[in-house]
Amino acid sequence: MYALIPFPDISPEIFSISLFGMTFALRWYALAYIVGILAGWRLVLRAARTPRLWRDGQAVMTPQQIEDLLTWVILGVILGGRLGYVLFYQPAIYLANPSQILRVWEGGMSFHGGALGVILAAFVYTARYKIPRTSAGDLVALGIFPGLLLGRLANFINAELWGRPTDLPWGVAFPTQAAQYCADVAGICARHPSQLYEAALEGALLGAVLVWLVWRRGAFKTPGLIMGTFLAGYGIARFMVEFVRQPDAQFVTGGNPLGLALHAGGYGLTMGQLLCLPMIAVGVFFILRARRAA
Structure with missing residues (x-):
């Protein structure tokens, strides 16, 4: 028997109340969204109110414009995240049952879809008010990592999006029946806590790099760098974690046990990795363009 970590006894619900025959619950995942958005918003406001961070001592957006854009961003996250999940991961099921697309409370959100939703929302807003798009994109990018960090921690508490089976000592025995179904594993099945890997890489580490670049290196003075x-940072981090993250069940078959969305001869890429490649390419493009303009 190899070492493993038992799953902590944390309920996905913080508390619940019953009113008029209905039960209302506050879940950690919902709280992660709320706190992550508020933390990102406050961080962006602080950056906008710090003159030394900007080339001419003046931010490209006023605090009021940042608050207005926040509403657009929230809509972009929710609508883009849901539609991205439908189109990227389970199009056949939702096309056959279109009414289920609106059932967001049942789960199913895609970060890549949410990112596209945010980009579209910011594009429309900045065009409407004639705000420099690249610098506005820097501000939005700075405010995303708190939500990523808290969201991945909430995924862990929900015992969802776990990793592949592992015999490493920090493998976690997730309690769900699906997580405990591991081929060729006798007894308790431990899996990579891939949610925590992502929280550390996409949230904490990437966030620390962005904050350092803004406050210590004056990155806002070089539009596009942040x-x-x-x-690029998110794309690389997610690409690496995908090697140990359990793919969505619809991609796993007898001839494709690793759940690769694109494969040949036993090698290939998961859907998450495929979606990360354009993110990395676009990120590198903006970094190179920013450095040439500096």
Whole structure:
């Protein structure tokens, strides 16, 4: 028997109340969204109110414009995240049952779809108010990592999006029946806590790099650098974690046990990795363009 970590006894619900025959619950995942958005918003406001961070001592957006854009961003995250999940991961099921697309409370959100939703929302907003898009993108990118960090921690508490089976000593025995179904594993099945890997890489580490670049290196004075660093950094981190993350069940078959979305001869890429490649390419493009313009 190899070493493993038992899953902590944390309920996905913080508390619940019953009113008029209905039960209302506050879940950690919902709280992660709320706190992550508020923390990102406050961080962006602080950056906008710090003159020394900007080339001419003046941010490209006013605090009021940042608050207005926040509403657009929230809509972009929710609509883009849901539609991205539908289109990227389970199009056949939702096309056959289109009414299920609106059932967001049942789960199913895609970060890549949410990112596209945010980009579209920011594009429309900045065009409407004639705000420099690249610098606005830098501001938005700075405010995303708190939500990523808290969201991945909430995924762990929910015992979802776990990793592949492992015999490493920090493998976690997730309690769900699906997580405990591991081929060729006798007894308790331990899996990579891939949610925590992502929280550390996409949230804590990437966030620390972005904050350092903004407050210590004056990155806002080089438009595009922060946005490019976020896109490339997230893409690289997620690409690496995908090697140990359990793929969505619809991609796993007898001839494709690793759940690769694109494969040949036993090698290939998961859907998450495929979606990360354009993010990395676009991120590198913005970094190089920013450095040439500096």
